[in-house]
Amino acid sequence: MPLRVSAISFLNPAPLLYNFEHEPTASELRTRYDIAYTTPAQCAAQLHAGAADLGLIPIAELDEHLAIVPGCTIASTSEVRSILLLVKNPHAFSVDEALHQVRTVAADSASRSSLAYAKVLFAHFHGNRPGFVQQPAEPLSMLEHADAALLIGDPALLAREHRQAIDAAQPHLLWLDLAQLWRDRTGLPWVAAVWAVRPEALGHHSGVTAQQLIDDTNNSRIAGKANVETLVAEWAPRIGLPDQTVRTYLTQNIHYDLDDDCLRAIQLFRKLAAGIDALPPLNHLPILASDELASGI
Numbered sequence: 001m002p003l004r005v006s007a008i009s010f011l012n013p014a015p016l017l018y019n020f021e022h023e024p025t026a027s028e029l030r031t032r033y034d035i036a037y038t039t040p041a042q043c044a045a046q047l048h049a050g051a052a053d054l055g056l057i058p059i060a061e062l063d064e065h066l067a068i069v070p071g072c073t074i075a076s077t078s079e080v081r082s083i084l085l086l087v088k089n090p091h092a093f094s095v096d097e098a099l100h101q102v103r104t105v106a107a108d109s110a111s112r113s114s115l116a117y118a119k120v121l122f123a124h125f126h127g128n129r130p131g132f133v134q135q136p137a138e139p140l141s142m143l144e145h146a147d148a149a150l151l152i153g154d155p156a157l158l159a160r161e162h163r164q165a166i167d168a169a170q171p172h173l174l175w176l177d178l179a180q181l182w183r184d185r186t187g188l189p190w191v192a193a194v195w196a197v198r199p200e201a202l203g204h205h206s207g208v209t210a211q212q213l214i215d216d217t218n219n220s221r222i223a224g225k226a227n228v229e230t231l232v233a234e235w236a237p238r239i240g241l242p243d244q245t246v247r248t249y250l251t252q253n254i255h256y257d258l259d260d261d262c263l264r265a266i267q268l269f270r271k272l273a274a275g276i277d278a279l280p281p282l283n284h285l286p287i288l289a290s291d292e293l294a295s296g297i
Ligand SMILES: C=C(O[C@@H]1C=C(C(=O)O)C=C[C@H]1O)C(=O)O
Pocket: 008, 010, 012, 013, 040, 041, 057, 058, 059, 074, 080, 082, 083, 110, 111, 112, 113, 114, 115, 152, 153, 154, 156, 192, 193
């Protein structure tokens, strides 16, 4: 039986999924992986519920039952553009002061990591604990009843395309990039998601070994980065963004390599989030080793 995979349906994972979605590799990979697409929040829910074996999941959802597949991530080393915090600022405060004043945040219900990052940034760097309510990703209706709105993924990229109309309907908005805020305050990359697997699903059950999984996911990342123009041609019309926006997003805004700085960032994020009870503690990062035993760093 192939591994059941839960993947994110946004633009940002497209390079990681390249070989799974394009020939000459897709047919062969379909014999090992059965992919379904959903929101980041649902990817994690399906993995936790045992309805999926492998998921591209928010790092906020990592726990000791799951192992990180080394090599791939959805992260950003500066501006990500698709994690957008819109803050009402009618009194022209500085960014710091405006963030300090926020009492309520309407957050996209698709998100897990960005929601916890926002809580960490407010609490640790602005001494503020606003209330969060989950809402569908529609910026103007989110801002009707909240001081700030948190948008993720394609709806955030689209909001940036329609910035003039949003600014006209809701004047005095601050447009803040959550990844950039995190980078400025910690010096570390902002990491959103990783491939995580239920280790017991590997081996006999699926016929997929840990080494095969590591090779398949990393070969796909390498192929995706080498075929950005194919992805631009597919995705720009699909989500209604200019080619150049998609190209820059895939090559400069998103960082796909799970390097040591990213692992350090995950640890710091989970430590700070646990410190404010936003997430359970995760003291040991479980990394899948090629000998099928999970080891840690
Ligand atoms: C960069 C992004 O990262 C996403 C944000 C996530 C979250 O907030 O939980 C999870 C997975 C990523 O696909 C984005 O969607 O804009």
